[in-house]
Amino acid sequence: MQAPKEREREAVNSTVPSFTDFLANKPLYYKEIDHSRIFAAYKKLKPHLKHPQTVHIVGTNGKGSTGRIIAYLAHKSGYKTGHFSSPHIMKFNERIWINGADVQDAALQTAHARLFGILGKTVCENLSYFEYTTLLALVIFENLDLIVLEAGLGGEHDATNICDKALSVITPIGIDHQAFLGDTVEEIASTKIRSIQKRVLLSPQPFKEVVDVAQKIVKQKGAELFLNQDMRIDDRLIKLKEIAKQKAWGNYLIDNALVSLQALDILSISYNVDDLKSLELFGRFYLWRENVRIDVGHNPLAASVIEKALNKKTVLIYNSLNDKNYEEVLRVLKPKVKRVEIIPIYSERAAGLEQIERALKKMGLEYTYFNGKINKEENYLVFGSFHVVEAFLKKMDKNKYVSK
Numbered sequence: 001m002q003a004p005k006e007r008e009r010e011a012v013n014s015t016v017p018s019f020t021d022f023l024a025n026k027p028l029y030y031k032e033i034d035h036s037r038i039f040a041a042y043k044k045l046k047p048h049l050k051h052p053q054t055v056h057i058v059g060t061n062g063k064g065s066t067g068r069i070i071a072y073l074a075h076k077s078g079y080k081t082g083h084f085s086s087p088h089i090m091k092f093n094e095r096i097w098i099n100g101a102d103v104q105d106a107a108l109q110t111a112h113a114r115l116f117g118i119l120g121k122t123v124c125e126n127l128s129y130f131e132y133t134t135l136l137a138l139v140i141f142e143n144l145d146l147i148v149l150e151a152g153l154g155g156e157h158d159a160t161n162i163c164d165k166a167l168s169v170i171t172p173i174g175i176d177h178q179a180f181l182g183d184t185v186e187e188i189a190s191t192k193i194r195s196i197q198k199r200v201l202l203s204p205q206p207f208k209e210v211v212d213v214a215q216k217i218v219k220q221k222g223a224e225l226f227l228n229q230d231m232r233i234d235d236r237l238i239k240l241k242e243i244a245k246q247k248a249w250g251n252y253l254i255d256n257a258l259v260s261l262q263a264l265d266i267l268s269i270s271y272n273v274d275d276l277k278s279l280e281l282f283g284r285f286y287l288w289r290e291n292v293r294i295d296v297g298h299n300p301l302a303a304s305v306i307e308k309a310l311n312k313k314t315v316l317i318y319n320s321l322n323d324k325n326y327e328e329v330l331r332v333l334k335p336k337v338k339r340v341e342i343i344p345i346y347s348e349r350a351a352g353l354e355q356i357e358r359a360l361k362k363m364g365l366e367y368t369y370f371n372g373k374i375n376k377e378e379n380y381l382v383f384g385s386f387h388v389v390e391a392f393l394k395k396m397d398k399n400k401y402v403s404k
Contacts, residue, residue, distance in 0.1 A: 019109045023132075023133070026129040033128060037128075038159045041119055041127060041135060042163070044118070045135060045138070048118050050142045051142065052142070052147050053145065054146075054147050054166055055067070055070055055146070055166060055167050056151065056195065057070075057149065057169050058158075058168060058171070059169075059171030059172055059203070060172060060299065061172050061297065061301050061305070062172055062252065062259075064150065064281075065253060065257075065281050066171050066203070066259055067083055068083055068085070069257050069279065070083075070148050070260045070264060071083035071146070071148045072275070073264060073269075073271040073273075073276070074146050074271065075099055076272065076278075077269065079146050079269065080099060081098075081099060081144060081145065081146045082099075082146075084097075084134065084147070084148070084149050084160070085150040086133075086150065086152055089282070089389050090394075092108075093105070095133065095137070096108075096136075096137050098140065099144075103140060107140060108140075111136050111139040115132075115135055128159075131159045134162075135159075137149075146267075146269070149163075154192065155193065156194040156195050157191075158195065164197065165199075166199070167199045167200070168195060168197065169201045169203065170196075170203060170210075170214065172203060172204070172205055172206055172301060173188060173189050173192060173205060173207065174206060174207065185207045190213050193213055193214050193217045196217065197221070198221075198223050198224060199223060200214070200223055201228065201259065201262060201266060202227050203255070204255055206301060228259050236273045240258070240261075243273070246277070247277075247287075249285065250306070250309025252285075253285060257276065283295065283296040291374070291376060293380070293381050294393075295381065295382065296385065296386045296389050297384075298320065298324055298385040299325065300325055300329055303328075304332050306381070307335065313336060314336050314379045314381045315339055315379065315381070316340045316341070317340075317341045317343050317381065317388070317392060318330075318341070319342060319350065319356060320384050321349045321351060321385055321387070322355070323349060324385075326351060330359055331363055334364075334365060337365060338366075339365070340366070341370040342356055342368070343369075343388060344391065345384075345391045370392075
């Protein structure tokens with residue numbers, strides 16, 4: 001005979017839609033979001049949940065690599081660790097990394113059933129795609145020692161800002177998502193940095209205004225500010241630079257790694273820099289083939305660090321979302337671009353192909369359309385967004401990497 005709790009669980013599970021179907025019915029983008037909704041949902045969930053020590057990653061660029069390095073080194077040092085990031089390239093599971101691997105489908109369904117049972121059908125259905133999956137990650141992560149939460153597009157009102165943080169890490173901030181965050185660097189920085197609590201680590205910033213905003217908000221909140229300082233020349237820095245050379249990382253990835261090491265130092269979490277040898281930062285200036293790099297960057301700030309990292313004239317496989325300053329991105333990359341090959345992407349937010357062509361003509365860049373073939377005598381960069389990288393990988397898988 002079944003115990004009452006088992007019967008109750010079965011009753012709940014029988015009314016819960018599959019996670020895949022449930023998520024597929026949620027729109028990815030919203031023109032307006034009720035910022036109070038996620039906080040109300042978390043208030044209802046919190047009494048049912050254990051919450052590990054949390055690092056919150058906020059910024060415009062570098063969030064994914066910085067967060068993954070923190071999580072990876074802590075994991076390799078014996079900490080049970082999770083990393084929540086977004087968006088994904090090929091499969092949703094990429095967003096929830098736990099103890100060295102992407103979450104399994106079964107764990108997603110189990111956490112979904114639990115979350116659905118606690119919050120109820122109405123609350124779950126009203127939450128946005130990102131809000132719901134943030135809470136789902138917290139359910140999956142509850143028995144870990146350390147979790148790293150990467151903010152979506154904001155900070156103060158972002159779904160990842162619902163919980164207490166042991167440390168906030170502010171990665172480089174620039175102009176992006178102006179419709180949601182503001183038109184100036186100061187406005188965007190304020191929106192992001194107001195998410196801090198007691199301790200904040202500020203990475204090297206391309207705009208002095210960000211440092212000024214951070215110092216002002218830290219003073220208002222009575223928080224402790226750590227500025228990322230160059231590490232003294234010791235074994236850790238020597239090893240990091242050796243590893244970066246082996247992995248062909250650009251200087252900006254070395255900067256992100258230095259920030260990550262300092263974050264772990266602040267949290268008093270031990271680590272071994274040598275563990276970075278086995279870390280794969282897929283989609284972050286990633287050497288996919290000997291002559292092909294893929295990068296999910298999509299704004300002028302990302303383009304500027306990539307341009308510095310490229311040391312050869314490169315064929316740019318490119319497209320953009322319509323809310324990005326693609327003309328400026330192309331202008332920044334132009335000194336290292338041999339020609340552009342446009343790759344169609346499938347998103348309601350994609351820029352029109354004629355708009356991309358117009359921008360390329362204005363920049364004086366030679367272009368054609370990507371035909372799925374890679375010339376082994378040339379170097380390539382796939383850049384423009386997660387959608388661009390996804391479209392490229394799907395096409396190459398279909399073509400089975402046809403060289404010419």
